[in-house]
Amino acid sequence: MTLVTDSLPNDLQALKTLVSAQRAEIERLKMMIAKLRRTQFGRSSEQLDAMIDQLQLSLEELQVSQAEMTTPVEPAPRAVSRRKPLPEHLPRETHVHQPESQCTGCGGKLRYLGEDVSEVLEYVPARFKVICHVRPKWVCRCCEHIAQVPAPSRPIARGLAGPGLLAHVLVSKFVDHLPLYRQSEIYAREGVELERSTLADWVGQSSQLLRPLINALEHHVMSGHKVHADDTPIGVLAPGNGKTKTARLWTYVRDDRPAGDSTPAAVWFAYSSDRKGQHP
Known part of the structure; x- marks a missing residue:
């Protein structure tokens, strides 16, 4: 359009x-x-x-x-801006634009009068970086004992991805609904070849890594005096026949704040392939 x-x-x-x-x-x-x-x-x-x-x-x-x-209209010189102020938590980068040191009219010396400050919201595209972990080896001259710091732990054993990259892949897939094959194409534009199968392995292993956190969240939600629950139908591919079937995403919420309780509110999601009574 x-x-x-x-x-x-x-x-x-x-x-x-x-x-x-x-x-x-x-x-x-x-x-x-x-x-x-x-x-x-x-x-x-x-x-x-x-x-x-x-x-x-x-x-x-x-x-x-x-x-x-619509032709852009220049604001009046002293017009009051009605825009919301930019968030304070964003980092600021200041560019000072100084005039000539002498008056361009008569050549006299200038004195400071004040300044006008305006802000422009800019975006720095996400970028990859490689972190090199160097572990020097030292040997004792007396007994020839070799000293070396153990290798830093990784979210996925012997995996290439750091925790920040794994978090980005998971959020892009499950929050922003960006399929893995599209993520692979986006990363390729940055010159980083990450196959969809590789990303799928990362998602699966990250799920195993997060399982203790999910179990703790389930325990917290289900231990409340009352739990709000609902289910949402979702279409999923049926293995083998290429068709879709209706599965369920169960939502369980613990929130007693309206009753004056200070216990943190939380939500836990559970998936089931159908709506049988054994699932809720």
Whole structure:
């Protein structure tokens, strides 16, 4: 739905009419999304999720078209910015832009009057790095005993990936829904060849590594005086026939904060291939 600049009308009034129509459509889509979100937790919430996602895409395309057609307006010299301040926890990099040391009008000496400070939000793309662990060997001149520090432990024994990379792969797959084959393609653009099978091995072994944490989380949630539970149907591939079947993701929540309890709230997820009563 991206707008082609050549297809825009040359007539100013027609262009204003088009912009007004798009603004009205944007507001309508926003209202529809808000209404769907209010009813998102009903029986057909999965279908509503798909509808909301589609509407969000349409809204984004319209907003892009609006920005493409609208000429940027320079703010007034002393206009008060209504933007939210940038987060304080972000690192700051200061660039000082000094004028000439002498007045360009009369050549006189300048004195400090003050300064204007403006902030620009920038993004530094994620990058790979190689950490080399060097373990020097020392030998005793008397008894020829060899001294060397043991090798640092790794999340995966003899594995290539560090903990930060493993965490990134897991979050990208399970939180951002980025399949492993797409991650492999993204890493290849950085000149790092990581096969999908390699990433799959890392995910499987990371699951084993995190199992004690998952068990502790399950124990914490299930030991509460009351537990909130629900299940969500999810489509999964059935092995062998290439078709999909409906599995279940069970959600268990412990949260007694509304009752004044200071015990940390937590959620534990459990997967089952069907909805038989033996699973909850």
